[in-house]
Amino acid sequence: MPNGAETKTRVESYLLARIPFVSVRTVERGRVLDLLGELARDKQLDILLHTLSQGLRDLRTKQVVFDDKSLLGALDLAGEWFQSRANLTIVFTDVQHLSDDNDISRRFADLAALAEEHGGCIVIITSDPVWNMLQRMGMSVRLDLPDFDEMLQAVHEFLRPYATDIRIEWGPAEFEQAASILAGVTKTEALNILATFVVKKAVTKEDLVELSRAKDSIFSELSGIERVTLRPGDNQVGGLSGLRQWLDRKRPLLTMDLRDRGMRPPRGVLLVGVPGCGKSLSAKTIASDWQLPLYRLDIGSVLGAYVGQSENRLRDALATADTVAPCVLWIDEIEKGLAGSGTDSTGVTTRLVGQFLYWLQESRARVFVVATANDVRTLPQELLRSGRFDDMFFVDLPEPDERREIIGIYLRRYLHVPVPDNIVDELVRLSEGFAGSDIEAAVAEIGHEALRVGDANVRLDYFLDCFRNVVPLVRTTPEKIEEIRQLRDRAIPASGKARPAADRSTGTRRVVLG
Template sequence: MPNGAETKARIESYLLARIPFVSVRTVERGRALEMLGELAKEKQLDVIVHTLSQGLRDLRSKQIVSEDKSLLGALDLAGEWFQSRANLTVVFTDVQHLGEDNDISRRFVDLAQLAEEHGGCIMVITADPTWNTLQRMGMAVTLDLPDVDEMRVAIEDFLRQYESVIRIEWGAAECEEAASILTGVTKIEALNILATFVVKKSITKAELVELGRAKDSIFSELAGIERVTVRSGDHPVGGLAGLRQWLDRKRPLLTMDLRDRGMRPPRGVLLVGVPGCGKSLSAKAIASDWQLPLYRLDIGSVLGTYVGQSEGRFREALATADAVAPCVLWIDEIEKGLAGSGTDSTGVTTRLVGQFLYWLQESRARVFVVATANDVRALPQELLRSGRFDDMFFVDLPDPEERREIIQIYLRKYLRIPVPDDLVEELVRLSDGFAGSDVEAAVAEIGYEAIRIGDDSVPVDYYRSAFRNIVPLLRSAPERIDEVRQLRDRAIPASGKVRDVPEKAGARRVVLG
């Protein structure tokens, strides 16, 4: 993806070569005009710009050259100027429906032919495609959103204006992190966010967290993915020590600049295992602990009725995730959305899998994917190949130590009094075979009773009965647990504990540090 400097160089070469028609595809009209203004001054180019608000003005002198603000009037004047002035460039910024065969598009074709005859150049700055017949008369260039380096320079230039006016705690490292956070927004959007910090009379290191929230608000209404609200500390996870240690090592890498090593940011993790043991909760906990926005992608919701509709919606959802980065993208029960590859008569699932694999492999956006699955065997095998997700973890039923931690988490959450250690130990024994969701349900029942009669008034027998009344999946459907556990040898234990199981041919060997 070309950065601003490369785009500017290409535009310069087209202008100097007097290409009769140039389209600049971008959503940043102001940045494109700023770039053109620099070229006009550096190369002494004769450039006239048309906008509906100001009419025609000289880009170097900023002087209005015509009060006629209409597009048709500007086209007529450009035609007259091309016949009387050499090496003139006329830039149009407010052209609608130029991607279709219509009267306006044909007027531009005629004007481009006239420009070619007299060494002129027409440039159109637009976010939309251009009619093929018109585009083939010249060249096209795309001005992408600022990359990390450009964003860092813009941030440093902006802050430099206020160094003597407000307290600024950001150094080179903070500017670099801010730039990585703000990639995906336009330059003016980024500077507007920084301007809201300036009015507070200080820019502290704590503002880096606020920076992500401000960026997130820009994309809150985008289609394709659903914003999930999480608050710091609201989603504690008990057990899963191995997964948590792994995540602690990955977090700093998500915002580091890894380009000098040719490496991409961490891509994400696939969590498989027993239902109700914290896979989905882990996605929320990661976003909460890392202080990143959480988005949920429901693959089933992007499926459409018409040919190509599903693929278009899915592509839009992934592009949205790239735009809101850095973020956590949660794909719950991914096997339900991507299962059936190769058996779908329409080929939609196969194409969705292909899109997803390409995105996982090639996207360099700082999107950390947390995908969960109860049955990894239903997933396309190519999704499990090394290089897709960073790793795959198996989440099993919690052992006594993990159940103790989970019970204590929910007792602190739902009750207002401490619970004696001996009672906690008894609840640990009563919860043998419980999933984390079973523990939460039992403690929540105690919490409801505490609200009804008061925390001090809940008898010990009620604690016991709340746990005894839970029928865990291990008792109601043991065959399902056994079936899921057959996948354990294909993934790293999320508990961080090496299981004492016989080694099987082809099994994945895991060494935990």
């Protein structure tokens, strides 16, 4: 996509070639005006700027040359000046209704024809499309939001004057991380965020977290995906050490500059396995530990009743995710939204799968996807091939040491007194076959009793009774659990532990240990 330097080069060539009509498509009017101001000074170009607030003024000297602020008055004057002044360029910034055939569009077309006769040039700065017949009279250029290099330069230039007056703890790595986080915002928005750090007379490493939060607040009202609020202390996951170690290795790569190696940032992970064992909680934990905003995409909710509606909704949702990056994008029970590819008569699912796979493969935005599924057999096979997700993990029922860790997490959360080790040992034994959600339910019941009678007054046998009263899925629907567990050989064990050889089915499997 065109960055500032590329756009400046193109605009310069158009102005020197005296192209009669040039449209610059952007949401950053200020950047374009800075660019045009540099060209006016460096190339000694005669450029006038019209705004509804100041009328016509010289872009080099900033002096007002005509105080009629109306657009029609400026158009009339431009027509007169094109006939009397050679090589004149006039820039218009506050123009509406240029996207179709109307009186304003035709007046600009007439003015462009006059400019062509006398070596003049009209520049329109707009974020909207331009009427086709008008656009064909000249050239168009697009200025996208600042790329990494531009944002890094902008951050350095903004903070450099304050280096002797405030404490700046950032080194090269922090400056690069800040530029990466600020991707997707305008230069003005980025500098406004940095200005809040300067006001407090210190720019610390902890401000990088605040940088993500400030950016997130800019896009909090965007549609397409749902912002998930993370409460401190509620997103701890027990066990899954293999997954956690893998994530620790991936985290730094999400904000590193990987371009010199031609690599993309980590794309994400697919979590499959037994219900209630921490797949969805893992998405929240990743966002919390990585101090990134968490967004949830419900693919089933994008389905629309009209032709093309579903595809447009998914496209908007994924574009929103790219805009708010870096972030974690959680897709819960992905098989419910993308299963059955090719079986629906309208072909909607097939198109959604294709659109999602294209984004998953091609997007370079720093969006880390955490998708969960209970049964990958219903998913399109092309979603599972290498190059889509970084890896696929199987989340199984927790082992004794994992259950001990999970029990400890919930005991500390729901009780205010320590629990004897021998009681914890017994709870670990009683929780054989429990999912993490079963353990949470049992400990929550103990917490309810503690609220009623006081923490110190909960009978120890009540702890055991709460665990004995839980009937886990492995006992109510053992066939379903066994069916799901047959998928273990297709994924890396999230626990980080390889199953005994006697328990392995035929097939290949990658194992990540310690």
